[in-house]
Amino acid sequence: MLTEPADGEEPAFSQSINLFRRGQTVFPGGVTRATVDKDPNPIYMSRGEGAYLVDVDEARLLDLNNNFTTLLHGHGYEPILEAVSSLLSTGTCFSNPTKHEIALAELLTSRIPSVERIRFVNTGTEAVMFAIKAARAFTGRSAIARFAGAYHGAYDWAEAGQNGFEAAPDGRRIARLGYQGAPSAVANDVLVLDFNDADALEEALTVNAERLAAVLIDPMPSRAGLIEPAREFIDRLMTVADRHGILVIADEVLNLRQSFSGASARYGLTPDLLVAGKIIGGGFPIGAVGGSAKVMAVFGGDTRSPMVSQGGTFSANPVSMVAGRIAMEAATPAVFDRLEQQGVRLRAQLTATARKHNAPFSVTGAASLLRLHPKSEPPRSFAAAVQRPDELARMRFLCRFLRREGVLLPHDAAACLSTPMTDMDLDHVADAFDKFLTQHSFASQEAQP
Ligand SMILES: Cc1ncc(COP(=O)(O)O)c(C=O)c1O
Known part of the structure; x- marks a missing residue:
C-alpha cells in the first residue's frame, strides 16, 4: 500500500x-x-x-x-568518470583476464596486511560466501560462528543469526534463519555469539572446536549498533581460534573504509581471510576475498585442481577493476x-x-x-x-x-x-x-x- x-x-x-x-x-x-x-x-x-x-x-x-x-569519493568523481569513459569503448567484460585486475590486486595486497592473495567477485554477499567455503575446504569442518545482529549479506549461513537467536529449553542458542523455509540444517551449522563478550566466545569456540571452520566477524558491525571491538575481545578471538585451528574471517565489506589498511589493521586483528567490497569498486559492483597464500590456495594452486571452484560471469570485469583502482589510489x-x-x-x-x-x-x-x-x-x-x-x-x-x-x-x-x-x-x-x-x-x- x-x-x-x-x-x-x-x-x-x-x-x-x-x-x-x-x-x-x-x-x-x-x-x-x-x-x-x-x-x-x-x-x-x-x-x-x-x-x-x-x-x-x-x-x-x-x-x-x-x-x-x-x-x-561521493558522486561523479572526475578521475573515475574519465578512466571509465575511455575504457568503455575498449570493452566492458571478457572471458579472459586483463591487466586491470592485477593492478587492483597489487594495490590491495600491498596495503592490507592480511591479504597476500585475492580473488574478485561481484558483491559482498558473494565474497562472504566464498570466504566461508574456503574456510570449510581448508579445515574440513562445516560450521561457522558469527555475532548476533551483524549483517553479512544473503548466503544462508551468513544470514542465519543476523536477527539473533532463539533460546532452546536447554539454554542452547538456535540461530534465527533468514526466511521461512530456509533449511533447518543451516541453524545447526551457525553458532551465534555476542560481540565483545570474550569469555562467552572462548567457551563457545572451545566446546565447538571440532566442528568450527571459522569465526566470521565484522570488526564494527553496522546493523548490530556500529560498536567498536574491545582490544581484549580481539586478542582472545585470535588466541582461541588459533589454538583450535579455527580460521578468522574478517568481513570488511563496509569497514575497510576505516583506514588506509582497513579495520582489522586498526583493531589489531590478523584474520586468515578478509572480505572486501563497496569502496574497492569505485562505485561499480565488486566483492573480494583475500587472505594468506596458504589458505587462498583452496581456490587454485599451480599443480592441482581447486578445492573451491570460484567463477562468476562478471567477476573482475575491467570497469569495476579500473574504477576501484582509481578510487583506492585517491584514498x-x-x-x-x-x-x-x-x-x-x-x-x-x-x-x-x-x-x-x-x-x-x-x-x-x-x-x-x-x-x-x-x-x-x-x-x-x-x-x-x-x-x-x-x-x-x-x-x-x-x-x-x-x-x-x-x-x-x-x-x-x-x-x-x-x-x-x-x-x-x-x-x-x-x-x-x-x-x-x-x-x-x-x-x-x-x-x-
Ligand atoms: C559487512 C557486510 N557484509 C556483506 C555485505 C553484502 O554486500 P553486498 O550488498 O555487496 O552483497 C554488506 C552490505 O552492506 C555488508 O555491510
Missing part, C-alpha cells in the same frame, strides 16, 4: 510518489531491494553531484548514505586522516547537541562512519541497539525532518562521510539536528514524537 506523506509537509517529493506508484506495478513491494528506505515513500534520485544527491523533484540532499557506505593516508577528523568532529557535535537538549539520542561509530541511535545512552550490544517501536518512530521522525533540511540520513544503519564533504556540510548536519531538537522537545522522557 502506498503511504502518503504522513504530516502533509512533503509536497516536494511528488515525482517520487508518482514513480513509486509505477514501481508498485512491476516490483514486489514497489522497489528492487529490501534496503530501500520507504518512509514515507522511496525518494527517486535523478543524479549525484559530489557530496550531494538531487532527486527527481530537484531537491538537493547531502548524502550521508553514499550507497550504503560505498562511495568514498591516501592523508585522505583517511581527514575523513577521520571530520568523523570525530561530527560525532562529537551530534553527541553534544543531544546532551544540550537532554534528548534521547546518542552516537556510535569510528573513522568516517557513524550511527545515530534514538536512545539516551550509546548501545554497547546488539540487544541494546535494537529499536523499540517508539524509538523507531522517533528515528524516522528525525530522518524525515533532516530530509526537509536537505540531509539524507539512514535510520537504522551506518551513515558515512565522503571526501567531497566540507566542514560546512557537516556543520549543517549538526545545525539541522539542533534545530530538530529545539523544535521537538524529548527532554529525558524517552517519549514518542
